[in-house]
Structure formats: C-alpha cells, structure tokens
Amino acid sequence: MSFKGFIKTNYLRFIYINFLSVVSGVAAIGAGYVQMYWLTYIKDKNWLKVVISSLLMGVLYLAAQGMIYYIQYVMRVQEEEYNQKVRNKLTTHYFKDGQAHKVSAVQNRMTNDLEMVRNNYFDWYPIVLFYGSMFVTALVALLTINWSIFLLSLVVDAISYFVPKIVQKKMEQATNNVSAQNKYYLDVLAKWFSGLEELRRYFAGAKLFEVDKHASTKIEQAHVKQTAAQQQMIILNGICNMLSQLILLSLTAFFVTKNLIIFGAIMSVQNFAANISIGLQQNIQALSYMKSSKDLMNQVDADTKVIKSEESGQTEAPVAFSTKDLALKFPNGESLSFPDITVKPGEKILLTGDSGAGKSTLFKLILGNLKPSHGKIEFLNKAGKLIDPDMSRVGCIPQDPNLFPGTIKENITMFNNQLNDQVSKVVDEVNFSQDLPKFKDGADERLNLDDLSISGGQRQKIVLARAKIHDSDIILIDEGTSAIDQKATMNILQKLVKSKTTIVFIAHNFNEGMRQLFDREIHLTKE
The missing domain is CATH 1.20.1560.10 (ABC transporter type 1, transmembrane domain)
Structure with missing residues (x-):
C-alpha cells in the first residue's frame, strides 16, 4: 500500500x-x-x-x-x-x-x-x-x-x-x-x-x-x-x-x-x-x-505482494506416498516424531493412536499445511516413480468440514460447473442421495452459513462427495463420518473400500466389522 x-x-x-x-x-x-x-x-x-x-x-x-x-x-x-x-x-x-x-x-x-x-x-x-x-x-x-x-x-x-x-x-x-x-x-x-x-x-x-x-x-x-x-x-x-x-x-x-x-x-x-x-x-x-x-x-x-509461482516440473496425480524421518517441533518446545510410513496405491489404511500422538497433524503435514522440522514426504504415481504432486488430487475430509456460501451442488463441485453432471453419481456413492429430498431445492438448495439448517453428518457427506467428484486418488479422512450413524457409515465405507482410491482413515470407536474393511492398521504412539 x-x-x-x-x-x-x-x-x-x-x-x-x-x-x-x-x-x-x-x-x-x-x-x-x-x-x-x-x-x-x-x-x-x-x-x-x-x-x-x-x-x-x-x-x-x-x-x-x-x-x-x-x-x-x-x-x-x-x-x-x-x-x-x-x-x-x-x-x-x-x-x-x-x-x-x-x-x-x-x-x-x-x-x-x-x-x-x-x-x-x-x-x-x-x-x-x-x-x-x-x-x-x-x-x-x-x-x-x-x-x-x-x-x-x-x-x-x-x-x-x-x-x-x-x-x-x-x-x-x-x-x-x-x-x-x-x-x-x-x-x-x-x-x-x-x-x-x-x-x-x-x-x-x-x-x-x-x-x-x-x-x-x-x-x-x-x-x-x-x-x-x-x-x-x-x-x-x-x-x-x-x-x-x-x-x-x-x-x-x-x-x-x-x-x-x-x-x-x-x-x-x-x-x-x-x-x-x-x-x-x-x-x-x-x-x-x-x-x-x-x-x-x-x-x-x-501482504499485497504478488506471489510468483515457483518454476517446477509438471505435477502429476499421486496415488501413494511415504514418510521418512518425519518430525515437527512446535513453538512451545514440544515435538512430534512419526514412524516411517509407506502407503501403497489403492490401500485402505486405518490410522489409530493415542490422543495427542499426532494423527491430525500427520494429515496436515501430508497436505502441506504444516512444514516438517525434519524429514520428508514423498509422493508416487501409478508407475511407482517419485513425482511433484498435484495436491488438488489429494482429498481431505476434516472433522469439521468447511462449507461455503452457495448451493449444495456448488459446495460439492467447488464452483466448477463442468462437474455438475457428475453430482448425482457421487452423492449416491457417499449415501447422500437419500438426504437431498429433505431440502426444498435439492442439490440446488442455497446454504445459509449464518443459520445452517444442515446436520453435521450431511456436511461430512458433502465434503466426502467433494473429494470423490474431483477424482482424488488419495483421500485422507479425519473422523469424517463421526457425525454419521453407524449403519450409514458402514454403507459409505463399503463403497469406499471397493474403489481404487488410496484411503487413510482416522477413526475412534470403530466396531470390528468396520475394522475388517481396511487392509491394515497403523497405530501412532505418543512418546
């Protein structure tokens, strides 16, 4: 200025x-x-x-x-x-x-x-x-x-x-x-x-x-x-x-x-x-x-300086990733260290751990929202080669999903009109199609964020549909079905595990039937 x-x-x-x-x-x-x-x-x-x-x-x-x-x-x-x-x-x-x-x-x-x-x-x-x-x-x-x-x-x-x-x-x-x-x-x-x-x-x-x-x-x-x-x-x-x-x-x-x-x-x-x-x-x-x-x-x-895009090679859609010597130090002196993790293409991983062990923090590191103090995260394409990842192809469903002023459809497509034709398909995949009739205008219902007449489970389904419609080859789910009842959660999980998408799912209080849907479990411990 x-x-x-x-x-x-x-x-x-x-x-x-x-x-x-x-x-x-x-x-x-x-x-x-x-x-x-x-x-x-x-x-x-x-x-x-x-x-x-x-x-x-x-x-x-x-x-x-x-x-x-x-x-x-x-x-x-x-x-x-x-x-x-x-x-x-x-x-x-x-x-x-x-x-x-x-x-x-x-x-x-x-x-x-x-x-x-x-x-x-x-x-x-x-x-x-x-x-x-x-x-x-x-x-x-x-x-x-x-x-x-x-x-x-x-x-x-x-x-x-x-x-x-x-x-x-x-x-x-x-x-x-x-x-x-x-x-x-x-x-x-x-x-x-x-x-x-x-x-x-x-x-x-x-x-x-x-x-x-x-x-x-x-x-x-x-x-x-x-x-x-x-x-x-x-x-x-x-x-x-x-x-x-x-x-x-x-x-x-x-x-x-x-x-x-x-x-x-x-x-x-x-x-x-x-x-x-x-x-x-x-x-x-x-x-x-x-x-x-x-x-x-x-x-x-x-705060008005133009951010110049860094010159880099062409990005690719990642389908797998690994972490090596990953650690994060906080300003208060505390730190988190993570075990080396390798997630293969199409794997369905259940991520569990002690409270404060860094499960949500690990997701933030993977997404690039936090920079590690030590170590690195490597992404791989379908051929198993290291790539510069296209992070728009990595979906994330947080505990408290972000919705924006607009229609339900726009919140799913993230305002990309070219994806409108795919909305009906993805809402069915995430068990949201049965919720749409509850809204006067269906998927075209405009959300009022000041008086949000939509349940927490419906919000999570919208964000899950958002990840699906954008062809996310990796989806990170941080208790993303916590507000959805167990029957609907099981239905959603069964559809997710049948897909080719690589999924890492943080959850608590999973029953044995839900656990068995995943290929394996990674458990984090707090040191």
Whole structure:
C-alpha cells in the first residue's frame, strides 16, 4: 500500500484533486488580500470600489469554501477505488501464499487497517495541498506588504515547524498499537465466540465476560493513547499559532502607526499571519499523521505482494506416498516424531493412536499445511516413480468440514460447473442421495452459513462427495463420518473400500466389522 499506488488508481482524478486543492487555498488568501483594500476603501469612503471589492471577495470566499467539500467527495471516490484494489491484492496474496492465516488477522487487515490508513494518511493529503498553497500565497502577500513582516514570519514559522516533532514518534507508535490491539481483540472474539454454545452449556459466561472485558480494555486504552498523542500535537500547534500571530500583529500595528503600510493591512496581515501559522501547523500535523501511518502501510504492502509461482516440473496425480524421518517441533518446545510410513496405491489404511500422538497433524503435514522440522514426504504415481504432486488430487475430509456460501451442488463441485453432471453419481456413492429430498431445492438448495439448517453428518457427506467428484486418488479422512450413524457409515465405507482410491482413515470407536474393511492398521504412539 503506497502513495504511488493511490496515484495510479486514477491519474487524471489525482491531478484534478491537486489542482482544486491548490486553487482553493490560493482563493482563500486572495479573498483576504482583497479585504485589505476593501477596508481601506471604506476608510476613504470610495463606495464604488467597496462594492466591487465586496463582490470579488465574496466570489473568492465561496470558491475556497465550496471547493473544500467537493474535494472531500472526489477524494473519497479515489480512496474507495484504491482500497478495493488493495483488498483484491490482499485476497490474492492470502490465497496463493500457502500460509494458514487467522481469520481475525485477515479481518483486521482488510477493514480496520485500511480504515486507519485512510483516516491518518490519505484524508490528510488534500489538507497538505490546501494549507500548503495558503501558506505560500500568504507569504507572498506579506512580502508585497512589507519585507520585514515577511522575514519575521519566516523566523516564527521555522520555530513552529520543529516544536511539534517532539510527539511525532509517539503518534506513530500509538497508531501501530491501535492496529495490534484491534487484531488481538478480533482474535479473542474468534476463539471464544466459536465455542459460545459450549460456554452456555456449562454456564461459563463469567469467563467469557472477563476475557472480553480484558481484550476490549486493551483496545480502548490503545485508542485513548492515540488520541492523547494527537491532542498533544494539536495543543503544541495551537500555542505556536497564538504566539506567531501576536508577534506579527504587534509589528503590523507599529508600521500602520508610522504610515509605512496602508490602513487595511492591519486586519489582512493578521489574517495572513494566521493563515501562514495555521497553514504551517496543519501541514506539520498532516505530515505527522501521514508519517505515523507509514509503518502500517508497509505492513499492508507486504501482504499485497504478488506471489510468483515457483518454476517446477509438471505435477502429476499421486496415488501413494511415504514418510521418512518425519518430525515437527512446535513453538512451545514440544515435538512430534512419526514412524516411517509407506502407503501403497489403492490401500485402505486405518490410522489409530493415542490422543495427542499426532494423527491430525500427520494429515496436515501430508497436505502441506504444516512444514516438517525434519524429514520428508514423498509422493508416487501409478508407475511407482517419485513425482511433484498435484495436491488438488489429494482429498481431505476434516472433522469439521468447511462449507461455503452457495448451493449444495456448488459446495460439492467447488464452483466448477463442468462437474455438475457428475453430482448425482457421487452423492449416491457417499449415501447422500437419500438426504437431498429433505431440502426444498435439492442439490440446488442455497446454504445459509449464518443459520445452517444442515446436520453435521450431511456436511461430512458433502465434503466426502467433494473429494470423490474431483477424482482424488488419495483421500485422507479425519473422523469424517463421526457425525454419521453407524449403519450409514458402514454403507459409505463399503463403497469406499471397493474403489481404487488410496484411503487413510482416522477413526475412534470403530466396531470390528468396520475394522475388517481396511487392509491394515497403523497405530501412532505418543512418546
């Protein structure tokens, strides 16, 4: 996320914003410059020139004020278009980087972080142009009135520029802290509210309230600290502004009494001095806000980098695999070691083991969702040769299947319309055909994930059908029939073992009849 990317969103509109911002600032000072002569004309009772200057002054004021609101509108259009591009890049990056991202972190990045950058960076950009043009134009106006007033204004403004830098670093830290605490709060909500029913069942609401209060307090404190840093900046700017106006007004009054400048200058110089001071302070404030967002913008930019596909040989569909010296070390120091495993093409393996022995973790390693600390996994094709595997041909049915907003059919085909004709066949193979009449639109029933009127067993059947329809030559099933009754499970297993598909099945509480359907059992032990 960068200023350059913001410009590229629409070059012509960006130039237009710049032009209007500068014209608006110049018009505001122009009105003040005309006012200087307007006051002098009143003093001299030159009423014709009073009327003309009044009209000109009004036009300039209207131009300045009217443009400000219009600029805000045009700026928002540019911001929203740019944010949409950034969100698209974030989505593409998260999809292709192969990392397991926390939902709360993704939510925070795509909403809160982009909003913070907009508020603290891009919203301030036209302010820099507007007040910057006011600052320069007011200096030129003072120079035309009296060179000594101009020089004094430069000295005062130079001092005003450096004073607010005292809190600039503090603002940057406060902005980053708000982002970090918001991400933490979203993570807490995701972890605790995902088990809301369990908390209700055991009347553990007190713990939920305690955790929520603790997390929300942190984000509140982060916002308070950010506001405190921002207010310190505003206070310093105000003090500098007041002192500079007082000094310049005193000098102007002295020159008027000596008839060195015209009478109307006493008010206009005050206005110019105020505009110079305000222009400088607003620019300092704006640049401080913008600088405080740079670190966050760099973080967002890192998450929008294009993921280049690694050059590799052509992938093939794997039908078998083996593991060698496989081990995984966790950040807390614990580790898991796995025995060497060889699974032949078409084998039906029952994977059992102690709780915590790493059965589900082994699946994640095979799928590439986790990287092993030691050892390797090798995949083989039908000829028994090592290959670079096409992982889309490795199916996985987890304990808690993932469904997506869409129809039952789309969840089976994973939105590939070319597979629609095969849906009826696979739903029969996984014993789901008898469930479809329960839905008003059958396979075309659209799932409402917020109010999922579908059982856990039906969800598992949908995901199992998903693996079958995509011609998965290897299917990893992690208690994928745990929510299906034993009779239906036996029916599904009997159909699965008759297929040529290589199957590794994690299960508990299998009866002897189910066990006998498998070629062999691999038992993992916890060391």
